[in-house]
Amino acid sequence: EAEVQPALAWRWFALWMLVGGLYALSLLGMLTIGLFVLPIPILGTVLLARHLEARRGWLGVVAGIALPLFYIALLNRNGPGMICSPIDGGTACTEEMSPWPWFAAGWAFLATGTAAFWRRQPRVPR
DSSP: OOOOOHHHHHHHHHHHHHHHHHHHHHHHTTTTTHHHHTHHHHHHHHHHHTSTTGGGGTTHHHHHTHHHHHHHHHHTTTOSEEEEEEETTEEEEEEEOOSHHHHHHHHHHHHHHHHHHHHHSOOOOO
16 A cells, blocks of 8 residues: 555545535435435545545545534534524524534544544554
8 A cells, every 4th residue: 555644644534524524414414405415425435536545544434424413513502492583573483402412423423533544544653
């Protein structure tokens, strides 16, 4: 396997992380935008898999699953419960979920993918 500089390996990891986030977005949004988003991570997978050096960062896919999970947690940051906001002419209320399960799942994927990638990196003797 070709030797990859550590900084370059982390860049490949970041690109794979974006691909993983798009796969997760496709799955979470399957009933709405998921099928329209799905070709993008498939194309990203094909393009990245064609480069031998890029394959080293594939564990970024696992970490990337965290991205849409963190976004859902952010959208529900005031939950759980009925949350009302003032708008012109009254108020708008929405039922929000608890953000904590989404936040915890996001951290689990981010930590797992990042730790696994870090452990697979070659150690440079000092």
